[in-house]
Amino acid sequence: MDGLAPYAVRPETSRGRLYPEPGGDSRSPFQRDRDRIIHSKAFRRLQYKTQVFIYHEGDEFRTRLTHSIEVAQIARSIARRLRLDEDLAEALALAHDLGHPPFGHAGEEALNGVMRPYGGFDHNAQSLKAVTLLEARYASFDGLNLTWETLEGLAKHNGPIRRPTPYFVEYDARHPLDLGTHASAEAQVAALADDIAYNNHDLDDGLRAGLFTLEEASELPLVGAAVAAARESYPGVADGRLVSEAIRRVINAMINDVVEEAGRRLKALAPATVDDIRVAERPVVFFSERMTAANQTVRDFLLGRMYRHWRVNRTTQKSKRVVQVLFSLLHGGPEMLPPEWRNRAGTAGSAQCAAAVCDYIAGMTDRFALDEHRRLTDPHLPG
Template sequence: MNRAPYAADPLQTRGREFPQERAGARGPRSEFQRDRDRIIHSMSFRRLRSKTQVFIAPEGDHYRTRMTHSLEVAQIGRVIARALGLDEDLTEALCLAHDLGHPPFGHAGEDALCDAMQRHGGFDHNAQALRTVMRLESPYPGHEGLNLTWDLLEGLAKHNGPVGGPNWALAELDEAFPLELTSWPSLEAQVAAVADDIAYDNHDIDDGLRAGFLSLDDLLELDFLADQWREVERQHAGEPRDRQLRELVRNQIGLMVNDVITHTREQLRDVGSVGEVRGAGRQLGGFSPGFAAEERKLKRFMYDRLYYHQEQVATAERARDVVARLFAAYSQDAKLMPEEWQARLPEHNPQRARVIADFIAGMSDRFAIERCAAIYGERPRGLTNV
């Protein structure tokens, strides 16, 4: 690989929170490869297979989960990183880790934890991802967390841009291992963020069509999608409709990826180092202004037609109730929690509430439903709409 001068270099990493000797390291891997592998082998990553992406507890096997979404983000991220000469391993690691802080039931679960934690400092899935990899997921002797590189943690904290007012969780972690929250992150982190946008913009369309929440007529209300559909029909006339629709999604991904690569290259003409990327004072990796405007239209369309669909909203409300009831139950009787979690519970709030939120945030959809049924004696109903 030809590494660009503005790419992150694993030989120049700022290290790990807990220093480690490389003597006897397991295999000839770079520091960023080690980060990626630690994420893939973590229990938090494995649990993503049973966490909501768009549809809550879907009965079919073909709908995306947080894990399949993260894998798709990583695939897109690596393509962009390779074209720009960035570090593919760091990009992939960031893509794989970006959703580790999501609680069960996606944004519905996050809303419930935000409400429950309102008096205790709040809850945010991005900060929870950092808390997960730095404190909660602790498989190694001698230290807490996965002990990932500064570069990975910085990108995870700021992949959506500088953080001016971190909540308690991120502020606490930043104090322990400063992440320069007010500057822009590496290009690898910026690419991971736009790869996330590309993946869910398009793959959520695929799932929405499969579930019957979206139709082709809906999609054709967007001019740039209508243009692509006409080209698909011209090139693949007579093919089954479902194959044509999937070709439309693939074409959209290709257009977005190519736009990001072209625009980012233009932005990097006078950039010669990672330091200049962080000090640029603006986003360098992303969509061109024109395509960004079209992408915002697509997002608004998806919120109106899919994410806020009447059935989705009703199911999300039931999911929020599950998380709220779990938080209430554990707050009232800690003995309902596993012994290892009881042992780590602080005596007083807000720290006590934060550990309860940690426990719930780590649950899969299925486990949250099972625990709610065990505690309240009745299995929650109506938690799937596909």
Template sequence: MRATSSWASTPERSRGRFHEEQSGTARGPRDAFQRDRDRIIHSISFRRLRHKTQVFMAPDGDHFRVRLTHSLEVAQIGRTIARTLGLNEDLTEALCLAHDIGHPPFGHAGEDALEAALVGQGGFDHNGHTLRTLTELEKPYPAWSGLNLTWETLEGLAKHNGPIAAPQWALLAADRQFPLELGHWPSLEAQVAALADDIAYDNHDIDDGLRAGLLSLDQLMALPMVARGWARVEAKFPGVPAKRLVGELIRSQIGEMVNDLIASTQAQLGEGRIETAEDVRAAGRCLVTFSEEMREAERGLKRFMYANLYHHPSQMAAAEAAHGVVAGLFAAYAADPALMPLEWREALPAEDPWRSRHIADFIAGMTDRYAITRYEQVVGPISLPEGF
């Protein structure tokens, strides 16, 4: 659905692409933001998200979320919010789908290992690597590297969490090629994508944590928002087993957060006299927000999840093992680049920092299971925690 508000981003007013392309409908009558979304979906890096960690690393169960399913859920929430606010749904969806493409295998554990490996060489940041992947590493077109996405999509991916005062090298390189105004707030579509991400993982990680047995309903009742929601669900479906009610709790909680965000954002836009997409960037503050009450509840939920799920002993053991896999791979390839596949070996720069960054590019693109396989091939056997 096309944008209906004056403050939305529109493809007709796009700042264009870095590489000029011929217009036309040879590949279907799509506008610029639709093409961006489709390019992301058809990319190799997007496909690899199906085997990259969301919460549980290389999970045994088929029902746990991975980066791919998480990204699809974020896009669904983002489109709902964008439609209600009259924003561009295609740009919102593109940003939601691509926001995690830069994550290495094993999520934040893998990111920490690459950050440590690249100390002195610029470090590693998954958000910067998203831009690097989409502007340099993906090579589906014969005339240029990258997907040649619009300025608005690149801008939104670079700073969907807000202005960036000190960009890391990968993001800085993308900005130097196609200046993204990193010191300003991005479009409303990007701001929606950021909070749609929060809404999705805040709630779906509860679902996965319960499924894995690392969280319990009794623990969750310590959170007033969850306790209120559970009471409403039990009252609505008396006598139904608790296991059958978890999905309803998650759905109702997502709905509560989405409705709060929409109402709060509409109030912000009215108070700020926002009339155009450029007014959004000039506002100097985030305009897509929760109410203060919901913001505090959401922060409390995050604190709970870190204490009880993300830092659960079994999760920490898995993270330690994953860190070892990524660190071991980097050390092995740095010591003997001949262990890398031919196409990566042939493109290896002669000197640092680009030599080390090239090795990190290869590892960051790996899926969890491919990283484990490569480790066993080039380093040796590894003992992984049960259920890894």
């Protein structure tokens, strides 16, 4: 592909798929990966999985699906400017949250707690499990049979894996992903795009939900300057439009910072191939020190004013309880599982049963989890 940097992942040199397949069309292997992800059940379920607010709290708040689409848009923008493979960056952005359970981080914390005796729960490992095992769309293999580069990026987009969870270990034993090295620059782009997207859309959603005011958010570094610039450009504009104008300025500033900092790091490293990126001492795609500090200040603000807001805390605790009850009932009574899951579960209370129940719950949407909880706990409802 003309125009790609020497350190970009090149489709024609892909390490291929675990199960070899014929080409068959004009798409690159990473375009095919992206398309398989979009058509997967796990991707569709993201529509009803919490980002911060449960689906019934409002139609315009972000879900895991809209979040993933926003991450993909930002990832493509950065990848294009760094002359990386945009299709791989987009595929990774779209897939990065496929393993998230219902109720966002509350659901993940609850599943990690109940699975602690069996190795814990990590949504990144669950994303890998979703695309390599749990998706059942093809007659010849389990999972989506994605390319090595997409699987590597999905596993390691946040950096080398020092303490792999059981499924990482299990999968790596049959299809090594070089877990101890960095992933490609495309995967690093997807990780930074995730940071940019969720900080900004959580600011937007928090303001719309009334969890904090525009004046309070304007005290934050970067945000305050963006609000001031938007006000100067559009004096007297309504707050709703002012917020949108400010947020897009913040996103643009963060993208520019990543591109500039990556340029500095790439110049210093002078990588000749993607493998030079993988064995580097540090990521090549990252924020500058100034932006890292500003981003952390925004995170700290959101933690205190949004993620731990009393209204969100109530929802968090109720959501955790739903997941804990579902796990307890089904782990102790796998005969209540649907047939395809019952066959996987084995003996009640066993590690095998725990893994099957965890996978079953992790795949649920918020809506299905709430309905399943009612079916299993309300004696007036049919099973």
